[in-house]
Amino acid sequence: HAKQQGRARWVMFDTAMQEKALRRLQLESALRQAQGRGELWLAYQPIVSPNDGLIRGFEALLRWEHPVYGEVGPAEFIPVAEEIGLIGAMGSWILEHACRQLRLWQQDSGLPLTMSVNLSAMQLSDDGLVDLVAQTLTDTGILAGTLKLELTESTVMADPEHALDIFRQLKALGVKLSLDDFGTGYSSLSHLRRLPIDTLKIDRSFVSQMDLLDDKRQIAEVIMMLAHTLGLDVVAEGAETAAEVGLLQGMGVDFVQGYYYYKPMRADAADAAWREQRARWESR
Numbered sequence: 386h387a388k389q390q391g392r393a394r395w396v397m398f399d400t401a402m403q404e405k406a407l408r409r410l411q412l413e414s415a416l417r418q419a420q421g422r423g424e425l426w427l428a429y430q431p432i433v434s435p436n437d438g439l440i441r442g443f444e445a446l447l448r449w450e451h452p453v454y455g456e457v458g459p460a461e462f463i464p465v466a467e468e469i470g471l472i473g474a475m476g477s478w479i480l481e482h483a484c485r486q487l488r489l490w491q492q493d494s495g496l497p498l499t500m501s502v503n504l505s506a507m508q509l510s511d512d513g514l515v516d517l518v519a520q521t522l523t524d525t526g527i528l529a530g531t532l533k534l535e536l537t538e539s540t541v542m543a544d545p546e547h548a549l550d551i552f553r554q555l556k557a558l559g560v561k562l563s564l565d566d567f568g569t570g571y572s573s574l575s576h577l578r579r580l581p582i583d584t585l586k587i588d589r590s591f592v593s594q595m596d597l598l599d600d601k602r603q604i605a606e607v608i609m610m611l612a613h614t615l616g617l618d619v620v621a622e623g624a625e626t627a628a629e630v631g632l633l634q635g636m637g638v639d640f641v642q643g644y645y646y647y648k649p650m651r652a653d654a655a656d657a658a659w660r661e662q663r664a665r666w667e668s669r
């Protein structure tokens with residue numbers, strides 16, 4: 386019996402592995418074609434000041450809509466893009482596209498709206514990154530200080546000395562730097578102090594249900610104090626309820642990004658949200 390059960394389990398395991406491997410192969414070949422077929426697009430999620438409810442910036446979030454597989458999330462396909470060597474081309478397309486969109490919004494309004502762009506681990510270790518950012522700033526004509534590059538805490542802390550070197554070069558261009566998903570990696574406080582960053586983004590796992598779970602709320606509070614002690618701005622990710630936003634505001638959060646205010650949107654919907662807000666900016 387035990388032997389039989391063991392074999393049945395093994396078969397199931399094997400099938401699951403095969404399915405995973407198959408999905409992986411399918412995604413790989415589909416992803417190679419995705420850019421050329423226009424299946425990739427950028428969603429923009431507003432980043433809001435909770436004190437006046439006004440949009441201060443957007444984060445560009447990559448989307449992939451495949452005709453058969455449907456929407457595949459970036460958490461699944463970005464690692465694939467990294468492994469098959471597509472992230473370089475994809476990353477420069479994302480950066481340029483997001484900066485052009487920002488330029489349009491800035492030109493229209495004359496307001497110093499910001500654009501946050503995620504960089505993957507592999508982009509951080511790419512020798513061409515600093516030149517790419519410099520070139521994109523020149524090509525698109527945005528103010529350097531309105532571009533915010535996001536790297537996750539884990540990526541940065543995997544090689545803090547290298548990150549420090551690249552961050553110094555990026556800061557020399559005038560761009561801003563954010564540590565993303567903060568609280569999920571293992572930051573050394575001495576590295577954190579030395580890194581020339583501007584913003585900490587508190588990971589969604591501490592924000593979601595922070596009104597119900599004491600430990601989450603307390604961790605968020607400690608992160609907030611730490612960030613402010615270091616002179617950094619704080620963005621809270623993933624706030625979905627008024628209770629969460631209220632608590633964050635009480636802790637002195639600088640910005641909130643979450644479904645409570647807006648979901649990530651196509652450029653035209655983001656544009657409409659921004660236009661609607663501009664009327665409020667002007668009547669301020």
Ligand code: C2E
Nearest residue numbers: 446447459460463479503504505623624625642643644649
């Ligand atoms: P991230 O940079 O931390 O982005 C925030 C994620 O939280 C986004 O997921 C966003 O849709 C989601 N989010 C925001 N507010 C809420 C909320 O209130 N509730 C919930 N449930 N979720 C919320 P998304 O778009 O699936 O992206 C996942 C991750 O994939 C990103 O995390 C980022 O690490 C990566 N990613 C996305 N776009 C890019 C890109 O262009 N380049 C690179 N390298 N990575 C990207």
Ligand code: MG
Nearest residue numbers: 444503535565
């Ligand atoms: Mg991000």
Ligand code: MG
Nearest residue numbers: 565566586622
């Ligand atoms: Mg994040």
Ligand code: MG
Nearest residue numbers: 565566588589
């Ligand atoms: Mg994340």
